[in-house]
Amino acid sequence: MANISAGRPRATMSTSRLEAFSDGVIAVAITLLVLDLRVPSPATPGSLARHLADQWPSFAAYFVSFLTIGVVWINHHAMLRRLASADHSVLMLNVALLMTIVVLPFTTSLMSAYLTAPAGQHLAAVIYGGSFLVFRLVFLVMQRHLLIHRAHLMHEPPTPALRRAILRRTAIGVVPYLLATLGGLLSPYLTLAINGSVALFYSLPAPDDRRAP
Amino acid sequence: MANISAGRPRATMSTSRLEAFSDGVIAVAITLLVLDLRVPSPATPGSLARHLADQWPSFAAYFVSFLTIGVVWINHHAMLRRLASADHSVLMLNVALLMTIVVLPFTTSLMSAYLTAPAGQHLAAVIYGGSFLVFRLVFLVMQRHLLIHRAHLMHEPPTPALRRAILRRTAIGVVPYLLATLGGLLSPYLTLAINGSVALFYSLPAPDDRRAP
Amino acid sequence: MANISAGRPRATMSTSRLEAFSDGVIAVAITLLVLDLRVPSPATPGSLARHLADQWPSFAAYFVSFLTIGVVWINHHAMLRRLASADHSVLMLNVALLMTIVVLPFTTSLMSAYLTAPAGQHLAAVIYGGSFLVFRLVFLVMQRHLLIHRAHLMHEPPTPALRRAILRRTAIGVVPYLLATLGGLLSPYLTLAINGSVALFYSLPAPDDRRAP
Amino acid sequence: MANISAGRPRATMSTSRLEAFSDGVIAVAITLLVLDLRVPSPATPGSLARHLADQWPSFAAYFVSFLTIGVVWINHHAMLRRLASADHSVLMLNVALLMTIVVLPFTTSLMSAYLTAPAGQHLAAVIYGGSFLVFRLVFLVMQRHLLIHRAHLMHEPPTPALRRAILRRTAIGVVPYLLATLGGLLSPYLTLAINGSVALFYSLPAPDDRRAP
Numbered sequence: 036m037a038n039i040s041a042g043r044p045r046a047t048m049s050t051s052r053l054e055a056f057s058d059g060v061i062a063v064a065i066t067l068l069v070l071d072l073r074v075p076s077p078a079t080p081g082s083l084a085r086h087l088a089d090q091w092p093s094f095a096a097y098f099v100s101f102l103t104i105g106v107v108w109i110n111h112h113a114m115l116r117r118l119a120s121a122d123h124s125v126l127m128l129n130v131a132l133l134m135t136i137v138v139l140p141f142t143t144s145l146m147s148a149y150l151t152a153p154a155g156q157h158l159a160a161v162i163y164g165g166s167f168l169v170f171r172l173v174f175l176v177m178q179r180h181l182l183i184h185r186a187h188l189m190h191e192p193p194t195p196a197l198r199r200a201i202l203r204r205t206a207i208g209v210v211p212y213l214l215a216t217l218g219g220l221l222s223p224y225l226t227l228a229i230n231g232s233v234a235l236f237y238s239l240p241a242p243d244d245r246r247a248p
Numbered sequence: 249m250a251n252i253s254a255g256r257p258r259a260t261m262s263t264s265r266l267e268a269f270s271d272g273v274i275a276v277a278i279t280l281l282v283l284d285l286r287v288p289s290p291a292t293p294g295s296l297a298r299h300l301a302d303q304w305p306s307f308a309a310y311f312v313s314f315l316t317i318g319v320v321w322i323n324h325h326a327m328l329r330r331l332a333s334a335d336h337s338v339l340m341l342n343v344a345l346l347m348t349i350v351v352l353p354f355t356t357s358l359m360s361a362y363l364t365a366p367a368g369q370h371l372a373a374v375i376y377g378g379s380f381l382v383f384r385l386v387f388l389v390m391q392r393h394l395l396i397h398r399a400h401l402m403h404e405p406p407t408p409a410l411r412r413a414i415l416r417r418t419a420i421g422v423v424p425y426l427l428a429t430l431g432g433l434l435s436p437y438l439t440l441a442i443n444g445s446v447a448l449f450y451s452l453p454a455p456d457d458r459r460a461p
Numbered sequence: 462m463a464n465i466s467a468g469r470p471r472a473t474m475s476t477s478r479l480e481a482f483s484d485g486v487i488a489v490a491i492t493l494l495v496l497d498l499r500v501p502s503p504a505t506p507g508s509l510a511r512h513l514a515d516q517w518p519s520f521a522a523y524f525v526s527f528l529t530i531g532v533v534w535i536n537h538h539a540m541l542r543r544l545a546s547a548d549h550s551v552l553m554l555n556v557a558l559l560m561t562i563v564v565l566p567f568t569t570s571l572m573s574a575y576l577t578a579p580a581g582q583h584l585a586a587v588i589y590g591g592s593f594l595v596f597r598l599v600f601l602v603m604q605r606h607l608l609i610h611r612a613h614l615m616h617e618p619p620t621p622a623l624r625r626a627i628l629r630r631t632a633i634g635v636v637p638y639l640l641a642t643l644g645g646l647l648s649p650y651l652t653l654a655i656n657g658s659v660a661l662f663y664s665l666p667a668p669d670d671r672r673a674p
Numbered sequence: 675m676a677n678i679s680a681g682r683p684r685a686t687m688s689t690s691r692l693e694a695f696s697d698g699v700i701a702v703a704i705t706l707l708v709l710d711l712r713v714p715s716p717a718t719p720g721s722l723a724r725h726l727a728d729q730w731p732s733f734a735a736y737f738v739s740f741l742t743i744g745v746v747w748i749n750h751h752a753m754l755r756r757l758a759s760a761d762h763s764v765l766m767l768n769v770a771l772l773m774t775i776v777v778l779p780f781t782t783s784l785m786s787a788y789l790t791a792p793a794g795q796h797l798a799a800v801i802y803g804g805s806f807l808v809f810r811l812v813f814l815v816m817q818r819h820l821l822i823h824r825a826h827l828m829h830e831p832p833t834p835a836l837r838r839a840i841l842r843r844t845a846i847g848v849v850p851y852l853l854a855t856l857g858g859l860l861s862p863y864l865t866l867a868i869n870g871s872v873a874l875f876y877s878l879p880a881p882d883d884r885r886a887p
Contacts, residue, residue, distance in 0.1 A: 048326075054691060054694075055267075055268065055271050055694065056274070059275030061698075062695055062699045063280075065772075066699055066702035066703050067702075069780050070706075074783045074787045077794060082794065083798060087801075101776070102773070105772070109687075109766075126322050127318070127322075127451045133318070134318075137278070138282060145287050149296065154295065154296070155290060155296030155297075261535075269534060272488030276492035276702075343531030350495050353495055361500045361502075362509065367503075474751060474755075478693060478697070482697045482701055482747060485697055485698050486701045486705055493705065556741065556744030560744075563704070564708060570713045574716055581721065581723075584723055584726075
């Protein structure tokens with residue numbers, strides 16, 4: 036009776052389907068970011084150059100969010116790759132994680148709309164930073180769940196040392212987004228700058244990448 | 249002459265393509281939910297906090313629908329996983345099922361727009377609840393068709409006991425959505441609460457998951 | 462020098478990637494149909510029931526187009542399944558075919574906007590019917606190209622009899638869409654009715670499906 | 675410690691996941707082009723035929739951009755197909771490449787909105803041409819990186835002669851987009867014509883395709 040679908044699902048699923056669905060959701064979410072780049076109406080007074088220049092927050096936010104979600108996608112697969120199969124708890128944590136990813140085009144759009152607005156910038160920045168913070172927290176919860184409670188589902192269970200190293204790094208990854216969120220209370224530009232710096236930092240090759248063949 | 253494409257298609261298709269296409273459609277549908285989260289115009293009078301607070305039905309509906317479609321995706325794969333191949337009837341039932349899934353972002357948007365409106369809330373709630381009800385009914389029809397009429401397409405045909413158990417659980421899964429739909433006549437909040445509770449219930453680990461390794 | 466990428470591409474590609482990309486495009490296109498279902502503003506005078514009832518052309522067009530694209534997807538895979546690999550000509554014909562599929566949400570939206578409009582219904586119906594007609598014609602061109610000029614790329618080249626049967630059926634599939642397009646000159650309802658009937662016809666099991674195990 | 679996910683990711687990933695994610699992003703981006711085809715409101719004075727005729731820049735830009743992204747997709751796979759696995763640098767260059775692809779529906783929309791506008795056409799054309807130019811430049815950078823610095827990740831490292839031939843062709847592919855971008859200073863129609871001609875050129879079969887079986 037372990038495999039009854041519908042009703043409360045208890046499926047163990049191969050991770051390839053889990054990865055394919057996650058890929059699809061992340062691919063759509065990252066592409067929806069472009070919908071926030073608006074074409075100024077030719078009927079509006081003022082030059083196109085001016086209208087596009089006024090939209091710079093949208094371009095900056097597009098760049099930062101796209102790069103961040105790109106890194107998110109890489110991290111997500113690095114996490115799932117260790118798994119040989121997924122049970123219901125893994126599937127649902129992944130749904131929760133995807134829920135925090137899919138909301139990012141909305142918070143990105145909010146940030147870019149309010150960055151240069153006369154009011155509401157601080158709240159928009161806190162929400163923008165906070166949406167990435169929530170994503171990283173759910174990511175940490177899922178990483179912990181996999182490494183500690185679902186090690187038996189992995190291709191090869193990690194050694195205690197590797198497990199600690201992964202969890203420490205995942206936990207450290209939360210910190211800059213906490214700062215970015217709190218930074219929004221000071222200045223929305225600070226939030227955007229921190230988020231952008233973090234995305235660029237993770238985009239660069241790691242030092243030992245250069246040594247490795 | 250069994251494999252003539254175009255014209256009335258009679259293809260037997262491997263389920264991997266069927267799953268990949270379904271994954272794609274469900275991934276897009278679940279991600280489109282974010283389009284219902286609107287960025288308030290900075291030009292509107294009133295604080296951003298207030299505008300976002302007024303949008304709480306959208307956030308609640310996003311949460312409930314995202315979680316529900318996530319569970320739907322898990323159930324859908326649990327159903328298809330038993331199949332070794334799919335004939336035309338399976339493909340078309342799956343198209344019908346996807347049609348009921350793709351409509352969910354629309355009914356979600358309708359629910360969130362009318363939840364706090366002075367009129368139309370009851371109808372919106374009945375449509376919202378009803379859209380999930382129709383999905384569950386088509387799911388039940390497809391589950392029955394597979395288990396009873398297409399058992400020869402499965403990796404291993406289910407035992408009569410397993411078949412009865414699956415169908416009973418699938419049928420029971422229809423009930424809360426029937427209540428949610430009827431509940432809309434009393435109060436739209438009831439519909440949202442029932443749908444949310446059902447999604448949370450299916451998200452929790454089943455009791456025997458805890459025993460299993 | 463046969464495999465130089467970039468510049469004029471000459472790649473031979475496995476059909477699995479071709480199918481995956483086509484699946485993705487068709488999945489997005491079929492899901493975008495839901496964007497044509499509009500939530501009436503709660504601020505508009507009149508009851509919600511009335512507003513939704515007035516939108517019936519959108520619901521009818523959603524149903525017809527979704528079902529049609531679902532059948533299109535099935536036919537597309539039945540066609541590609543015979544191929545073992547794809548050369549540049551196959552890839553480009555497939556891009557052309559996808560271009561005619563991606564345009565369908567637009568023509569569907571046009572049809573539903575003008576079905577009950579005081580003017581423009583005939584043109585909208587001709588464009589709606591015509592968009593499906595163009596799709597079927599490109600499908601026929603691609604089917605012919607594969608069967609006649611690229612038989613060496615197939616898992617097993619079709620017998621002359623099978624080839625003729627497939628091409629006859631594919632050519633016959635063009636006819637109803639020609640009628641639907643011309644029918645738009647008489648009445649847009651006729652176009653919608655023909656398109657809907659064709660989609661339903663292809664959805665039904667073929668007679669020999671019932672005999673086959 | 676080479677495989678720690680989260681924190682700075684150092685994953686080596688199989689290219690199948692890389693291709694699947696890229697396919698998803700390109701499939702969504704190419705399909706979003708249809709959102710630029712607008713249904714004229716039936717309430718607008720003037721005939722539907724006239725409104726659609728006025729929208730011809732949208733249809734032309736849809737055609738050119740769809741064909742171009744289709745060719746982009748083919749080239750992208752031709753490039754990735756040589757790889758056996760991908761390290762962090764390859765993944766991030768691919769994210770950068772996808773970022774330049776996802777922006778194309780925006781620049782396409784800009785081009786079609788301003789092609790016949792009284793002002794702003796030259797800037798719109800330069801941005802439109804420039805967006806394809808940037809894509810080709812990032813493509814060239816990635817191609818160089820793979821062929822020169824990541825040859826050890828390939829199924830079989832290319833011979834020096836093949837490597838030079840690929841890089842020469844990739845570099846030549848930049849030229850028409852440079853011309854299209856500069857051409858926008860003279861006339862936006864020139865930009866559209868060059869982009870369209872290039873897409874058509876790459877769509878045609880290469881001479882040696884005809885000789886090959």
